[in-house]
Amino acid sequence: MKNKKDNDFADRRSAAAEAKAALLKSYRAAKEAAEPTRLAREAERKAIAAAREERQAEKERLKRDEQARIEAVATERQAAADAAAKAEAEGREKAEKDRVSRVIEDEAARKAARDERYANRKARQK
Template identity: 65%
Template sequence: MKNARNNEVADRRSSSAEAKAALLNAYRAAKTAAEPAKIARQAERTVISNAHEERRVERERVKLEEQTRIVTEAAERQAAAEAVIAAETEARERAEKARIARVVDDEALRKAERDRRYANRKARQA
């Protein structure tokens, strides 16, 4: 009887050890079987990640081109505005110089007319 009781404990221990070994072997087998799927998932993730990175780089490139275009257009508008302002200023200066020249010419004609009248009056008095 004494041996029978020990066998039960021994049986339970050996069953437990066998169950643990079976679980470990099953885990190892599942891990080995899942390895190709794991590699495939990892490759798929890498492809997706690369695609995301390419799209991000493309978005940044488009954004940079847009900013460059906006800056260029702003510079062109600024240059055009400055050219218009310069042309208006030059036209105003030319008009002012022409007006001054007319005033000087008119003044010279008035003085010449006055001098002529003065000379005529002196000639009549003499």
Template identity: 60%
Template structure:
């Protein structure tokens, strides 16, 4: 036989709301009790999360350290290249100065030889 009870929409909604409230109360009652296994799992999850955060921080710090090291190496390389360029310039300038000094010495020697020949010729003529 059919249920001939006439349920209005409002009655059905009230009944559904009461049922949901009862289910929620039962859920809260079950989960409000302290369960050692659940607490242990929660503590384990917290420890895992903390370890993960520590590893992430460590990786981030390692990346920062590596970046700083690479920048320092780049600065050292740049300084070495600059020092090498300066040394090369100084060597080139020194070579130029030496070449000029040799040219001047050679010219002075030629002049001295010429003056000596001139003095010898004058001495023979006299």
């Protein structure tokens, strides 16, 4: 069904302006009505972000504590390994000194036996 009224340019322009004003008015009304929920969502997002940052800080603190514990254990193991190596080196050094002293004592005993044989031979020759 066709509109029987004659719509001239001015009528169409005013109708468009009224429609635009109505859309703007409804947009502003919707925006004002949604303001409390928008503020609530924003506050919720901030709370979630703060909780996330707190969890991340706790995770980083735990990671630092674990790293410090691992470093302490590694230091203790290194100290124990160093002590064991030092004890082994001292044991080898003591064994070497004992062997050297036994060699010297054996050499002295052989020399004493040789000198005694020599003295006995000289005594028999006289």
